Amino acid sequence: MLITKLCLTLIHFCITANRFVVSFIKRLETSWPVHIYNSFYIKNYPSKMNHAPEHLAIVVLEDSISFQKLSQIISWSGLAGIRYVTLFDPKGIIKRSKDEIEYQLRKRSLLSSSEKKVNFVFHTTTVQNKNGYDTNTTNVILLSREDNQRKLVNVSRQLCDNTQHSEVNVEYIDALLKNVFQFPDPNVIFNFGNVSCLAGFLPWHIRLSEIISFDTMKNLDYSSFQSNLEKFHKIEKRFGK
Amino acid sequence: MSWIRQSDEKKSSTRILVEKIIKEGKIPSHIAIIMDGNRRFARKNGLSSVQMGHSLGFETLANTLEWCSHFGITTVTVYAFSIENYKRSEEELAGLWNIVREKMNRLFQEEGKLREKGVRVRILGNLSLLPKDIQKLVSRAMKMTLNNNQATLNVCLSYTSREEIAQAMKKCAQGVQDGIILSSDIDERVLERCLYTADEHGYNPPQLLIRTSGEVRLSDFLLWQSSFSVLSFVRVLWPEFSVWHFYGVLLHFQSCWGEVSKLLEEHKKNIEELDEREILEIVSRDCIKCCDTELNQKVKDYKEDRQIRLNNFFQWLNRRREETIESMLL
Numbered sequence: 001m002l003i004t005k006l007c008l009t010l011i012h013f014c015i016t017a018n019r020f021v022v023s024f025i026k027r028l029e030t031s032w033p034v035h036i037y038n039s040f041y042i043k044n045y046p047s048k049m050n051h052a053p054e055h056l057a058i059v060v061l062e063d064s065i066s067f068q069k070l071s072q073i074i075s076w077s078g079l080a081g082i083r084y085v086t087l088f089d090p091k092g093i094i095k096r097s098k099d100e101i102e103y104q105l106r107k108r109s110l111l112s113s114s115e116k117k118v119n120f121v122f123h124t125t126t127v128q129n130k131n132g133y134d135t136n137t138t139n140v141i142l143l144s145r146e147d148n149q150r151k152l153v154n155v156s157r158q159l160c161d162n163t164q165h166s167e168v169n170v171e172y173i174d175a176l177l178k179n180v181f182q183f184p185d186p187n188v189i190f191n192f193g194n195v196s197c198l199a200g201f202l203p204w205h206i207r208l209s210e211i212i213s214f215d216t217m218k219n220l221d222y223s224s225f226q227s228n229l230e231k232f233h234k235i236e237k238r239f240g241k
Numbered sequence: 242m243s244w245i246r247q248s249d250e251k252k253s254s255t256r257i258l259v260e261k262i263i264k265e266g267k268i269p270s271h272i273a274i275i276m277d278g279n280r281r282f283a284r285k286n287g288l289s290s291v292q293m294g295h296s297l298g299f300e301t302l303a304n305t306l307e308w309c310s311h312f313g314i315t316t317v318t319v320y321a322f323s324i325e326n327y328k329r330s331e332e333e334l335a336g337l338w339n340i341v342r343e344k345m346n347r348l349f350q351e352e353g354k355l356r357e358k359g360v361r362v363r364i365l366g367n368l369s370l371l372p373k374d375i376q377k378l379v380s381r382a383m384k385m386t387l388n389n390n391q392a393t394l395n396v397c398l399s400y401t402s403r404e405e406i407a408q409a410m411k412k413c414a415q416g417v418q419d420g421i422i423l424s425s426d427i428d429e430r431v432l433e434r435c436l437y438t439a440d441e442h443g444y445n446p447p448q449l450l451i452r453t454s455g456e457v458r459l460s461d462f463l464l465w466q467s468s469f470s471v472l473s474f475v476r477v478l479w480p481e482f483s484v485w486h487f488y489g490v491l492l493h494f495q496s497c498w499g500e501v502s503k504l505l506e507e508h509k510k511n512i513e514e515l516d517e518r519e520i521l522e523i524v525s526r527d528c529i530k531c532c533d534t535e536l537n538q539k540v541k542d543y544k545e546d547r548q549i550r551l552n553n554f555f556q557w558l559n560r561r562r563e564e565t566i567e568s569m570l571l
Contacts, residue, residue, distance in 0.1 A: 012265035016496045061504070090504060145511060149429050149468065156410040156432060160424035165414035170407045195500040196493070200468040200508060207403065207461040211472065 049080035053187035053229060057086040057209065059201050061193030062216055065093055069217050071104035076225055078118035078138040084183050085140050090199045092144030095124055101140075141183065148200040151180055177204060185209065188232055192217040244347060245354045246307040259488055260311065266495035271316035272309065273447035273463055273470065276302065278454030278478030285478070292336040297480040299344065306394065308487050310358070318395035318438060318447060320462045324367065324404060338372060341398070345378040352385055359391025365437040366400030367408070368569060380569035395438060402464035409435035412558065422554045425523060426547055429512050434555060438466055441559045446470065448501075449494045453479045469505040471497045520544065 056077055058070070070087060077085045087094045087101075094101070105120060119137045155176045159168055186209045191198065194215045198206070210232045214220060252260075276298055283294030302319060309317055322337065329337075348355070348362065355362070364379040371379070379398065412435045416422045422431070433444040446466040452459075455476040459467065473490045475482065524539045525531070531539065 008261055008265050012262050012495075015262070015492060016266060061500070090507065145508065149432075149465065150515075152406065152410075152465075153428055153432060156413050156427050157424045159410055160414045160417035160427070163414065165411050165418055168407060168411040168414055170403045173403075173407050173410060193500075195497050195504075196472045197469060197497065197501045197504065198467075198472070199504045203464040203468055204403065204406065206459060207401075207464055208458055211457045211459075211474075 049226060049229065051230060052077075052081040053232070054082070055084040055086070055184050055186045055188075056082050056229070057088065057186035057189045057201070057206075058217075059189055059191045059193075059198055060087070060089040060094065060217065061191070061195050061197065061199055065089065066218060067097060067100050067104055069220070070094070071101050071108055073217070073220065073225070074101070074105060074120065074138070074140055075108050075112075075118070076222060078120060079116060080226070080229070083138055084186075085138060086143060086183075086186060086202075087140070088143040088147075088199075088201050090145040092146070095142040095144045098122055098124060098142055101142075139183065141181075143202070145200060148202055151177065152204060154180075173204075181205070188212065188229060190214060190217075190220075190228070244303060244306075244344070244351055245358060245360070246303055256484065263488060263491050263495070264312070266492075267498050268312050268491070269314060269448035269471075269494060269498075271318070271445055271447045272314055272449045272451065273318040273320075273467065274305070275320045275450075275452040275456075275460065275462055276479040277452060277456055279480060281454065282478040282480040290336070291333060292340065294480065295337065295340055299340070301480050301482050304484070305482070305487065308484055310392065312491070315391070316393045316395070316445060316447075318365075318397065318463065320397045320400070320460075322366075322398045322400070323461060324370065324399055324401045325461070327370070327399075338375060341375055342378065345375075345382055348382050349385065355386055356389060359389045361386045361389040361393045363393060363395045363440070365395050365397050365405075367404055368399060368565075370399045376569045380566045383566050384570065393440075397437075397462070400437070401461040402459075403461060405437050406432075406465055408437070409433075412561070416554050416557065421557055422550045423547075425519065426550060426554075428516060431551065431554070433465070435558060436465065438463070441562070448498065449473060449490070451475060451490055453477055453482050469501055469508060471501055520547075 058073065060070075074085055074087075089095075102120075102122065109117065117136070121137055121139050123139060123141045155173060158176065159165075159173075163172070185205045185207070186202070189198070189201070189206065189209045189211045191211055191213045192215075194213070196213055198211070212228055279294035279298040280291045281294075282288075282297065283291045288294060306317060326337075327334070362382050364383060368376055368379060409432050413422070413427050413432065417424045417427075430444075433439060433446075436444065438444070438446070446468075447463065447470050450459075450463065450467045450470045451473045453475045455474065457474045463470075471494045473493050475486055475490060477483075477486060520540055520543055521536075524543050525536060528536060528539055
């Protein structure tokens with residue numbers, strides 16, 4: 001009896017561990033200095049992508065966050081014409097590292113010989129879209145766990161004091177949330193970290209977002225960045241019909 | 242077709258072995274399913290009407306419920322009809338309502354079997370939008386299975402998650418305006434208790450969410466509740482979803498759950514810390530010169546008072562749930 005139990009446990013362990021072995025090997029591959037070479041070739045990238053989404057969200061659930069890679073993704077997004085890029089990790093590591101990311105981004109733009117200069121505007125608390133119609137501006141929004149369900153709790157408290165309960169509906173709440181976050185709902189979410197979970201990311205805003213999972217952001221190169229975004233332009237959204 | 246399957250066919254020894262292996266790992270207690278792809282299946286296989294696709298989809302659901310019961314999964318929540326779906330053609334809607342009528346009548350016939358297995362059926366969503374006769378049928382079904390307590394099947398009908406969250410906020414606002422709770426009592430845990438999926442025993446979010454047909458969106462389904470669920474997007478269309486896909490999804494869940502449960506624990510801890518800080522702030526507002534022991538006593542008293550308010554509010558919510566069912570029966 002004990003032996004059968006042991007065998008079953010062992011087989012189960014092997015099956016579930018398999019994923020980790022694969023992702024470990026992939027990680028080894030990427031530790032070769034290939035991505036350094038990649039980053040110098042930014043001048044070859046198309047200046048604007050066909051059908052870039054308006055808003056790309058990046059959910060990072062990896063243990064080690066590479067700010068160099070993040071800034072690369074932000075700069076690709078800017079060059080591709082994406083107007084909003086949201087970065088989220090639950091602990092707020094990214095949010096606290098705003099200066100580091102801005103520094104990396106500046107360094108990158110000095111190195112690149114791209115004709116097009118993108119203006120990056122960072123937001124950490126409320127997102128007011130002052131210069132939203134400037135096509136050369138990409139808004140970078142940094143979020144942590146306080147910005148998710150908590151924002152809905154705040155709206156709910158706010159409602160009680162100012163509104164008759166009978167008037168509460170979806171449009172009303174959406175309007176109140178727009179006071180805090182003045183951005184369109186994310187079109188695509190890149191989910192890094194091999195856990196297939198969004199860790200509470202903006203529950204109200206993600207109803208139609210396409211969710212794409214990656215083991216790690218370290219593997220992402222420009223061609224897969226682009227193809228994953230363009231793939232979802234083609235998807236026929238039926239909106240319930 | 243029946244809601245409750247009696248497994249008369251013998252399982253192959255491979256299946257028995259695979260199930261034993263999967264049972265070595267964590268099994269979710271609650272899974273949620275977006276049953277997508279019935280219409281595409283009908284078109285792909287040249288079936289005469291989309292309605293046949295939906296009927297086949299129901300068969301898959303009945304099978305899935307049986308597999309879930311083998312694994313001891315006690316709650317299943319399925320997305321049957323979205324508020325957005327009211328935009329579909331008159332013809333298709335009429336066909337869908339006919340399926341609902343047929344399935345509900347079948348459910349009444351199987352009352353004994355449901356009681357024997359202890360299955361409670363709940364229909365969740367903005368039911369006031371449904372055709373009148375269907376409102377009557379679904380409320381009768383909910384009342385009939387109210388006291389079954391071994392397993393729960395939640396069917397989301399006329400549902401969207403945003404509407405659910407809006408209704409939850411509305412209930413909180415009414416609670417505050419009727420003097421049952423204070424607006425500062427509202428937090429994540431209170432809002433959760435107001436969602437459609439919560440019942441008199443509390444809030445139980447799904448640990449695994451499955452969507453078939455290869456779409457990778459939540460489409461306004463359980464947006465709040467799936468915050469810390471493992472998301473599993475399966476390529477096959479819903480009528481093609483087999484027990485082997487189900488095994489695959491469970492294995493995927495098991496390889497992710499370790500990390501996800503850690504994230505969930507952190508989230509809960511964070512809410513508690515926030516709560517402590519807020520209470521301290523509220524209490525020290527009218528007690529500026531208090532010493533620590535006085536302050537601690539005040540915090541304790543405040544928490545006790547709040548618990549009483551919240552218990553009253555939860556009872557009020559339960560009464561409202563019962564009243565809604567009763568009013569639809571008329």
